[in-house]
Amino acid sequence: MNCKEYHTDNMLQNISIIRIYFRYGQKLKGLNFWQSLWNDNLGQTLLKRAKAKNIHQAAMFFPVSGFLADDPISYNISEIPPVKNPASLELIDNF
Numbered sequence: 001m002n003c004k005e006y007h008t009d010n011m012l013q014n015i016s017i018i019r020i021y022f023r024y025g026q027k028l029k030g031l032n033f034w035q036s037l038w039n040d041n042l043g044q045t046l047l048k049r050a051k052a053k054n055i056h057q058a059a060m061f062f063p064v065s066g067f068l069a070d071d072p073i074s075y076n077i078s079e080i081p082p083v084k085n086p087a088s089l090e091l092i093d094n095f
Contacts (some may be wrong), residue, residue: 015056017092020046024062024087046089057092 026042040048043060050058065075066085074082081087 013094015092015094017090020089020091021068021086022088023068023083024081024085025083043087043089050089050091055091055093059090059092061088061090063087 022042024043028039028042028045031039039045047058047060062081063076063085065073067073068084068086071084074084076082076085
């Protein structure tokens with residue numbers, strides 16, 4: 001978690017930034033066949049839950065290239081990013 005202070009209109013505000021990394025298209029665990037077929041992926045689910053919890057700002061990022069752990073580097077050269085590329089969701093809120 002990254003915490004920063006910034007000034008706006010002579011007011012000091014504290015913000016927290018959390019970045020969550022996951023594989024692009026990763027599904028939630030514990031879903032039955034029909035749920036896994038029709039439910040959103042992990043990134044969309046986290047984004048919807050952040051909105052429901054009134055998080056100030058949320059942004060999802062999909063890299064052009066990257067790798068996780070011991071995997072080889074994957075490059076995004078099409079409209080659909082490779083499944084092995086890490087995606088991230090950044091949550092920004094006041095505390």
